[in-house]
Each structure stands twice: as structure tokens, then as C-alpha cells.
Amino acid sequence: MTNKKIVQELLKEAGIKINGSSSYDIQVYNEKFYDRVLNQGSLGLGESYMEGWWDSKRLDQFFYKIFSIDIRKKLKKNWRILSHLALRSFFYMGKKIKAFEIGERHYDIGNDLYQAMLDKRMTYTCGYWKDAKNLDQAQEAKLDLVCKKIGLKKDQRVLDIGSGWGSFTGFAAEKYGAKAVGVTVSKEQKELADKLYKKLPVSTKLQDYRDIKGKFDHIVSLGMIEHVGRGSYRRFMKIAHNSLKDDGLFLLQMIGGNKSVMATDPWIEKYIFPNSMLPSIKQIGKSIEGLFVMEDWHNFGSDYDKTLLEWHRNFEKSWIDLKNNYNTKFYRMWNFYLLASAGSFRSRKNQLWQVVLSKKGVSGGYKPVR
DSSP: OOHHHHHHHHHHHTTOOBTOSSTTSBEEOOTTHHHHHHHHHHHHHHHHHHTTSEEOTTHHHHHHHHHHSOHHHHHHHOHHHHTTOOOOOOOOOOOGGGTTHHIIIIITSOHHHHHHHSOTTOOOSOOOOSSOSSHHHHHHHHHHHHHHHHTOOTTOEEEEETOTTSHHHHHHHHHHOOEEEEEESOHHHHHHHHHHTTTTTEEEEEOOGGGOOSOEEEEEEESOGGGTOGGGHHHHHHHHHHHEEEEEEEEEEEEEESSOOSSOOHHHHHHTOTTOOOOBHHHHHHHHTTTOEEEEEEEOTHHHHHHHHHHHHHHHHHHHHHTTTSOHHHHHHHHHHHHHHHHHHHTTSEEEEEEEEESSOOTTOOOOOO
């Protein structure tokens, strides 16, 4: 069986045809594609897309169909493929010395890109679409949801670990009268956050989370623990515990996986998020044991699909201006990243969790906010 035939059989399991007429089908322009995918897995799949070897009109739907089937399970039942293919994947982190690498390689690539792609507050995490009609509303609703979940009050000190461009710290100060401190490992994020919120009681520090000092009434961390690494989850939780007042709440928002893993996807690792991985419920549970009481666990992962499509729509709309600073290979890489991610959430392969933690348990019980 040729490599082309093997790939054809694998895609057939997901209902995808090579050079088919459906919007989610794959159009192959270079016959070397098949060897590359089988030899290099997801890295070869992503790099060959970046180089224009193949395409799909609906890349998000292509990945939704791929992620919706368990390829390993399908392979076990298909002896024809197994007889020709040793089980190859189709598709140590957290050290302080690498803490600033994610900032330099992802968040510092250009504020113009993120300003064009994100909402008006530049919130680079999942929106909350329960009652929202557009991206700005969804992100405002998410930030407000966070504030309500921790019971944020005027003049309280709140820490945001991984504060980005200051969307939460600015919102907390502006809407709730809080005194907000953010920490980021991105120079570009700090510079813009300082400029945007210079008139509010907000400060953004360029530092690793391991260097956090002081006590806070509440702590939030929205989409940062994915960069911590499995070997450092416990240390991250201990630092949060030590920085939180006894009667405070810690809200942790994260992209999570359904299974515990030891590493991230190789294409994502190389091109998008170096030194990162998605935690599982088991890994998070183990990391908080003896430190925190889990008060609430809220999953709204399906909202990330819609958020990513909005980011992609903004990216496409702005490309006419962005292309002066980014090349075609970057354009295809960013498309692949956003739309493959959308497909992963649509298939429920990845989740979005907000977890509320207390140090000693909320007296009388915590009242969940939705």
C-alpha cells in the first residue's frame, strides 16, 4: 500500500476525500505531501500547509472532522493500514530559564497583529457568548463574569498572573474600582498596557510568576497555566496560595485536555506556543491537593470555537494592511493555527475551564455564577 493510499484511507475514516468537492475536503498540490505527513505527523501536516502543498476551503471543518474520530482506535480496526504502517502519530518544560521565550516568540511578534485580530480591550482568551452578540460583548461578559465569580469589590487588590495587554486589570479597575496588578513575560504587552491604563490604579510588571511578592485579596490567571508546564503546576499553585489572603478567591481559567499528556503538539510547539502544554483535570486536581478547596468548575469550551472564528474573521479582514509587516508563509501559519484550534474545540477535543479556588472553603458554601 502506498503512502498516498494510507493517507486516503485515514481521511476516509473522517469522511474527507482527497481532491473532493466538499468544502472540508483536502486539495493536494504536491504529491510529496503523503510521505511528509506519514513521516513527520502533525509537524509535516502543518509545515506542508504553510508551504502551499495542500489546502481546504473550510480548514476549521476539516479539523473538526479529523478531531471527531479517534484515529488510533480506527487504525486498530483497519488491518490493511496497520500492516503497512507502524503506529506513527498522525497528527521538559516549565523551567524558569525559558520563562520569557513564549513572550518573545509569540506575544511580542507585533501589537499591530493582535490589535487587528482581538476585541477592543485586546483580550486574548475565550469570550463568554451566553448573551453576547459580538466579540466585544463576549469579552466584556467574560471579564465581568470573572469579577463576579471572585466577588471583586472596590479598593480590593487583585493580581492577574499572565495579564497580557491588561484587559482584565483595566476592566477590574474601571468597572469595579479595584487596584489591579498584572504580571507578563512580554515586553510588548507591558508597554501597551502601561499606555492604555496609565490613568487607572493599574500596574503591569515584566516578570516571571515565580518572582511575585505580596498578598492580594483575589488572584486571577486567564490562559497562562498552559505555559507553565506539567513539572511546575504544583509550584505555580503554591505561589498562588502564598500570594492570596486567607479569605480570598483564586480564579484559574485554562484550556484543558481530556487526557493527561507529557508534551504538546509538535507543530504548535515549534510555531505557536513553545514550552507549553494543556493540563488535564487529573493534573490540575493533583496540583491543588492540600492547598485549595475547589469551589466551582465551569466548562464553556464550545465558546472558544466562536471566539476563534471571530479572531480569524478579523485577521482576514485586516490582512490587506498586515501583509506589509508579515509574509505569506506567516499568513498561512496563522490561518492554520486559528482554524485548527477552532476545529479542536468544536469537536470537544479541547476544553475551556474556569475554576474557582479558596484556601479554606467559603463559609456557608460558594454560590456559582453563570
